[in-house]
Amino acid sequence: MRQEYRTRAGNEVRRAKEFAVIVDQVKRRKEAFIKRLSARIVPVGDCLCYDGTKDHKGYPRLNFVHDGSHITITAARVFLILKLCTPIPLEHEAGHTEECQHRSCVKHLRLEHYTSNAATRHSHRRGQ
Secondary structure, three states: OOHHHHOHHHHHHHHHHHHHHHHHHHHHHHHHHHHHHHOOEEEEOOEEEEOOOEOOOOOEEEEEEEOOEEEEEEHHHHHHHHHHOOOOOOOEEEEEOOOOOOOOEOOOEEEEEHHHHHHHHHHHHOOO
């Protein structure tokens, strides 16, 4: 299953599944889903940070069960999909705007090509 996600077709499947999970949550459990998300939002300056379970890099993640299988999606991807009302296209990912680099922020998100997002992450790590 892990190897499936490393291929282009696997990424398409994963992105379609992420979108299906979120659509399902909104359609069938809208109030509970909104309550679940808003209960974890914490204002930090101008940011709205999601204070939930984090991965080893410090990015918050949400866990879902969809069609009998478990799926984990980063909070940034969930909120960006809700903002765009469409799946995140291939070769793109959720990125933060220039004024915000909080890993937990779900307010200052934008759709970014993965190479420019990687360059942004690299420059912030080096303090540039």
